[in-house]
Amino acid sequence: NFMLRITDLHARVEEKDILKGLNLTVNPGEVHAIMGPNGAGKSTLGNVLSGREGYEVTGGSVEFKGRDLFALDIEERAREGLFLAFQYPVEIPGVSNMEFLKAAVDAKRKHRGEPELSAVEFMKLARDASKKVSLDQAFLKRGVNEGFSGGEKKRNEILQMMLLEPGLCILDETDSGLDIDALQVVANGVNAMRSPERSFIVVTHYQRLLDYIVPDYVHVLANGKIVKTGGKELALELEEKGYSWLEQVAV
Ligand code: ADP
Ligand code: MG
Ligand code: MG
16 A cells, blocks of 8 residues: 555656656655656656646556545545645735635644644744744735745645645645755744654655755656656765766666
8 A cells, every 4th residue: 555656657748748657656654766867758747647737648647545546636635645746835915824824734734633723722833843944934914925935945845744644645845945954944844843743755866865854766857758767865876976877877
C-alpha cells in the first residue's frame, strides 16, 4: 500500500508534451527528492498531481492512497491529504492568514469527523505553529501572503503544512532567493513532520537543501521522465557532474 504510484504519466501544457512516461512510487514515510535541469518538467509534475488548471494528462495513471487521483478534483485531493507548497503562493488580499488557516483546519477536521476548534483553541494552535517557523504572530493577521517576502511566504507555507497535516507533501522550491535561515525553517518543518505515515516529494535545484532534509531517494527528472534514481549520495554526484551525462541517456 503505497502513498503514491505514478505509472507511465504523460502530460502536456499549451499543446506541448512535457511529461513523457514518468514512473515513480512513493511509500508512506519516505522522502523523495527530485532534481533535474531547468524545464525538465519538475514543476509540471507537482501541478499535474495537485490538479492545477491548464495541465492536461494525456496518458498513464496515478494512484494516491489507493484511489485514482485523476478522479478527484482539486479540493478533494487536498482533503485527501495532498499538499503542494511553494509553486504558486497566492496572495489573497482582504482575507487574513488566520481566517484562511482556520477555514482550512475546519475543513480538515470536518472531513475527519473531528469537532470544530473554538477560536481560542485555534489561536493557540496557530501561535504554537508560528513559533516553530519563526514567523511573527503579526503575520497571522495580515492578508494571506500579502506583501510577504519570499522567505516569509515559505515560512507561511510550512505553517500551513503543519496545521493541515497532509499525508503527501510536495515542495517545489522555485526561487533561488532562499536565505539560509528560511532554508533551515523549511528543513526543520519537514523534519519535524516526518513520520511513518507521511511522505514528501521535495523538488529542488540545490543540493544544499538536501544537507538539511536528508532524502531516502534522489531522482533525476530529465526530458519528462525519471532517468536516474539513487540514494542521497546521488545529489552530491549531480552537484559535481551536472545533468548533461543523464540527459543524453534520456533521449
Ligand atoms: P522545471 O520545473 O523542471 O524547470 P517546468 O515543469 O516548469 O520545468 O516546465 C517544463 C516545460 O513546460 C518548460 O518548457 C516550460 O516552459 C513549459 N511550461 C510549464 N508550464 C507552462 C505553462 N503554464 N504554459 C506554457 N508552458 C509551460
Ligand atoms: Mg523552471
Ligand atoms: Mg520548476
